[in-house]
Amino acid sequence: MSSPATPSQTAGPFVSIGTTWLAGANLAxxxxxxxxxxxxxxxxxxxAPVTDAMLEFWQADSEGHFPPETADGWxxxxxxxxxxxxxxxxVTVKPGPPRxxxxxxxxxxxxxxxxxxxxRGLLQRLVTRVYFPGEPANVADPALSALSPELQExxxxxxxxxxxxxxxxxxxxxxxxxxxxxxxxxPW
Amino acid sequence: xxxxxxxxxxxAYRSTQLRAPKMPLxxxxxxxxxxxxxxxxxxxxxxGDNDLTQGHPGEPLGERVIVSGQALDSAGRPLRHQLxxxxxxxxxxxxxxxxxxxxxxxxxxxxxxxxxxxxxxxRYRFVTIKPGAYPWQNHDKAFRPAHIHFxxxxxxxxxxxVTQMYFPGDPLLDIDPIFQSIRDRRAAERLVSKYDTAxxxxxxxxxxxxxxxxxxxxxTPPDA
Numbered sequence: 502m503s504s505p506a507t508p509s510q511t512a513g514p515f516v517s518i519g520t521t522w523l524a525g526a527n528l529a530x531x532x533x534x535x536x537x538x539x540x541x542x543x544x545x546x547x548x549a550p551v552t553d554a555m556l557e558f559w560q561a562d563s564e565g566h567f568p569p570e571t572a573d574g575w576x577x578x579x580x581x582x583x584x585x586x587x588x589x590x591x592v593t594v595k596p597g598p599p600r601x602x603x604x605x606x607x608x609x610x611x612x613x614x615x616x617x618x619x620x621r622g623l624l625q626r627l628v629t630r631v632y633f634p635g636e637p638a639n640v641a642d643p644a645l646s647a648l649s650p651e652l653q654e655x656x657x658x659x660x661x662x663x664x665x666x667x668x669x670x671x672x673x674x675x676x677x678x679x680x681x682x683x684x685x686x687x688p689w
Numbered sequence: 690x691x692x693x694x695x696x697x698x699x700x701a702y703r704s705t706q707l708r709a710p711k712m713p714l715x716x717x718x719x720x721x722x723x724x725x726x727x728x729x730x731x732x733x734x735x736x737g738d739n740d741l742t743q744g745h746p747g748e749p750l751g752e753r754v755i756v757s758g759q760a761l762d763s764a765g766r767p768l769r770h771q772l773x774x775x776x777x778x779x780x781x782x783x784x785x786x787x788x789x790x791x792x793x794x795x796x797x798x799x800x801x802x803x804x805x806x807x808x809x810x811x812r813y814r815f816v817t818i819k820p821g822a823y824p825w826q827n828h829d830k831a832f833r834p835a836h837i838h839f840x841x842x843x844x845x846x847x848x849x850x851v852t853q854m855y856f857p858g859d860p861l862l863d864i865d866p867i868f869q870s871i872r873d874r875r876a877a878e879r880l881v882s883k884y885d886t887a888x889x890x891x892x893x894x895x896x897x898x899x900x901x902x903x904x905x906x907x908x909t910p911p912d913a
Contacts, residue, residue: 504765506904507879508693508871510853511702512838515786519776519802519838523733546707553788559722559846567725578727599721615722619851622704624695624870626851628717643718677708685710686717688847 509626512619516555517582528558528579528593534667539614539631539658540590543583545622546678550587554620555580558591560613565597592668598638611638611645618675628688631673632657644686652684693876693904701866703827719847726845729772731806739805741775741817742798749799751780751818753894756882760811760841760901762848767811768903774804774840775815782821782835791823816894822861834861834868841901848903855881856897 529536658671697709888896
């Protein structure tokens, strides 16, 4: 029996009221260089910062496993809000290539972080992915390799300087519209 | 069956104009990250988190309501032990948020945020007050119909849903661009809760039912 799906509606400008209780910028309970930072700015079609967005990150652990098949404490999930300049900053571990421990047959995927974006003006969430530079598995990743090289490049974070914390910093900006519009996926 | 979700680009809802992506969405090959989803547990929630009328020195003003329902996946299976979050305006139509400039009173006894985990049958229940309609800047005389925002986590990433629940008989539904952005009228009607005598509590609160079905291919068995 199949049931007709409930349609999506915008999270609206006041999404933080109901959702900040679960906000956290840190997925990695590890000090120093074992963690990485993923940071960037969300901008709209006029280049203005999007200051009222909620971002949700979902990723495998460093071994490529997802809850509930991960070690204690690894949730794989982080929820953040853009600040008054449209910026976000996630501290996490670099995910490993996703591994199928349930025996599911899927094509080899490259390490990535799935991102959902909710905001006023978005009648549905937007879904994109953060890939990492220099990963050999990027070449064969089913989602990434379907794109032109120019579009692929938009999904690969740029390695920045090592931060004061000793962590590797990756930059990943989200452009809702414009010449460098982010590649968004239909996750259904 | 066509997808029930509204388009991103819906000019009558002005905020979509600079935010809706212009490129078509790319298909996402169903990968492992999409098969799994975040797991939340009872240790993350407090006992009164599903009662928005509690937690303050006094009772909030407004019409007390009990909103409950069942959350299912697209195969009709209950979403067990999944996180449901809600947020809403108070009875006067004002959000407890610094960016809400509507000159209606805040209620010191109402924040407007609640959450719970669904039970073994996918059921959830909130006690709250009926939110008021409120003006917004989308067009002349624009008022949003009374609504409660819902956030639901399914068992996998593809089942994530954020939506809004409305109340039956609201005349603003016919002229609300956000509600009207759903082209399939029957799908839109699924966002309108139903008054329910069975869950109404005598001398205390009105009952409304709002069932939720999350979509997504995760409803397909992994080996199919």
